[in-house]
Amino acid sequence: EVQFVESGGGLVQSGGSLRLSCVASGFSISANDVSWVRRAPGKGPERVSRMYPDGTVRYYGESMKGRFTISRDNAKNTLFLQMDNLMPQDTALYYCSSETLGISGRGTQVTVSS
Secondary structure (H helix, E strand, O other), X not given: OOEXXXXXXXXXXXOOOEEEEEEEEOOOHHHOOEEEEEEOOOOOEEEEEEEOXXXXXXXXXXXXXXXXXXXXXXXXXXXXXXEOOXXXXXXXXXXXXXXXXXXXXXXXXXXXXO
16 A cells, blocks of 8 residues: 555644654655645645655745754655754644655644743
């Protein structure tokens, strides 16, 4: 089955850190461009970061630059998102998505308290 399974979310205080994981199955994560996307309560999806097969990364949103880092472990077929200096406005459901494959995971909830 082609799917993503995310984990690592939780409740953290403002200024804290979390590391999200996204395990892919049924396909090679290194052969596709995969994004971290988030959806805050009452808002539409917002792309956080994207990694391409050649390792190139892009970050979206000025508020996240310098605080979020995307990485990949090809051997574990897993994508990561390191989030530092978290702020309450980062509260959202975070999930992996591949436009090429047309799939998204169910996500992991991140809640940042002030």
